[in-house]
Amino acid sequence: MSNATPPRAPQPPESRVEPLGASAPLAELSPAYFGMVMATGIVSIAAQLLDHPTLARALFALNLVAYTVLWALNALRALRYRAHFLGDLVDHLRGPGFFTSVAATSIVGSQFLILAKNSRAAVALWCVAVVLWVGLTYTVFTGLTIKRNKPSLDQGISGAWLLAVVATQSIAALSALLAAHIGQPVKLELNFLALSMWLWGGMLYIWMMSLIFYRYTFFPLEPGDLSPPYWINMGAMAISTLAGSLLILNSPDAPFLLSLLPFLKGFTVFYWATGTWWIPMLLVLALWRHVYRRFPLRYDPLYWGAVFPLGMYAASTDRLIEAMGIGFLSFVPRAFFSIALIAWSAAFVGLAVELLRGSRPRSGG
Template identity: 70%
Template sequence: MNIVPFSPDQPHRTPNLDRVLHPDLKMLSPAYFGMVMATGIVSLAANQIGLLSVAWGLFVIALIAYIVLWGLTILRISRHRNRFFADMIDHLRGPGFFTMVAASSILGSEFLILANNLVMGFALWIIAVILWLGLTYTIFTAFTIKEDKPPLDQGISGAWLLAVVATQSIAVLSSLVAVQIEQPYRLDLNFLALSMWLWGGMLYIWMMSLIFYRYTFFRFSPGDLSPPYWINMGAMAISTLAGSLLIINSEDAPFLHSIVPFMKGFTIFYWATGTWWIPMLVILGIWRHVYKRFPLRYDPLYWGAVFPLGMYAVSTFQMAKAMGFGFLDVLPTTFSWIALMAWTLTFCAYLVTVFRLKKEQ
């Protein structure tokens, strides 16, 4: 990170603010809100295994990161507007913007579950819905009408499933807010949650078909296996969580109660699909870093690998609660600890990277 040096010939020259705040603000990854997603869901995973102080500590970190990233994003829009909007319609970088939606929803869920703060939870719900509407119809419209498009193997990755995660995150937060408000708005929010849950599932089927086709019929190098491919599992885990919360809420919404068998079937379907991905992703990771010796170094995209682990822990816990699957109790505890370790390693790597950049100033 370079700061413009003071020179006697330029006594009034000040450091470039972009370089002071971020080593490359112009190229700031839109997926960096994945850090908030990962920290927030690991916080909730820690809470469910009784680590309350850890949960609150991670909550504070997630909140600070959310505020800082919004500050950097606003600064980037003001100073590099063309680059910002070019990223939004880029096939590889554009889906990363959906981390803004999911980060807002997960932070709102933390305010409801940990702080019991409905005002902040509802405010973040509004932000998430507005972002989802704006980003969904901007990004996918642009992808449809733009003239220059990359071939499938160069234009799609696991990051596209962040659109599914964003959609399901609104379903989750809507279900949590619905519990704390009175009728008739409780029915409205539960219906919105159900609609988003169903749409997110359909979106996963569309996108996963393309991703799996890219997996199996195109050349696959270690560099292609970026960390967001863990979203293959994370998208199913958050779909499981949304379905579980809808089942729990069914007593307060007659239209949900009438379709409980349907919701249970699809929730197990989502969970089973996400579970299938875990060994596959581990094997591919070993192939990438051990067999192919691809270097393992910090990348903001690794937050996209931490998030699915925490989400799997939380979603399995809620599914077991909603359906009385006590025999699954060992999984939420095990994956909560795995997610905590993964978050700690990634955060330490982040700090090392930051300190190294400071030394290079």
């Protein structure tokens, strides 16, 4: 008989990387953290639209730093913690968070166009956003479709799924903006792409919201289930309103948009009305969560997903007023811009406190 010990089973890849001590936050970095760039970018754009140029440019500068840092952190995470990164791509709850990178890229591109008048940077970011959208759409949804072990509907779906809609509509909005700033031969093509993405985003919202509303009404809902990305229920409609308004404004330069003008106007108001309906509902649910059920209110990176819809609602309503000539709504963008700015400030303070806590030396034990 041999006294040789049996060979040790191979360790999973993560265990061969340095222990998860100080690097653990990087391993668990939320794919949805680009929501910070989305929120900061749209508050910056809303500030510019509502005549606060100094604030808009300050937020633009901050957003460029945040966008660069987040790409560096995500690249480092993909290299050092590949299993975590790839696992998140096909995770029902975390996978849709990757679509924040698409929306963030499109919004930074829009900032370059609106604030800096830099169409070259905007085009470059538009290209990046399109590549990301194609790659993530057919990776995330294929992975979720073919994986063997799947959660039940109530455990596997959340408002974060609507980030795929936001990503789609962000490309529609940036394409429409570029079409308004760039001449032929690509003006018509960009407008057609914007129209196509706008229509697909609306269809995707109907599919996903049907499942989310079914989960709302036919499964038990605990305070912990009502995470901040549920505000994307409204945010997805707000950015759809923005893209539709930009298409209406572009219609004189594109004959096919001009022929669809009644349809464009009707559906844009439909999106705005749907987003508006969600606001009281989400406020009531937030009160139920934090006041009635006393769920603690503390910083979470997902809260950027609640700031973004508020800023987007302000910006989209401002563009809707211009596109439809409905000046009686002029009080809405300024009111929601103030609310969005307060929410952004609270999230930013929460992030700063979290970073300060993480930088304090831990007492050894």
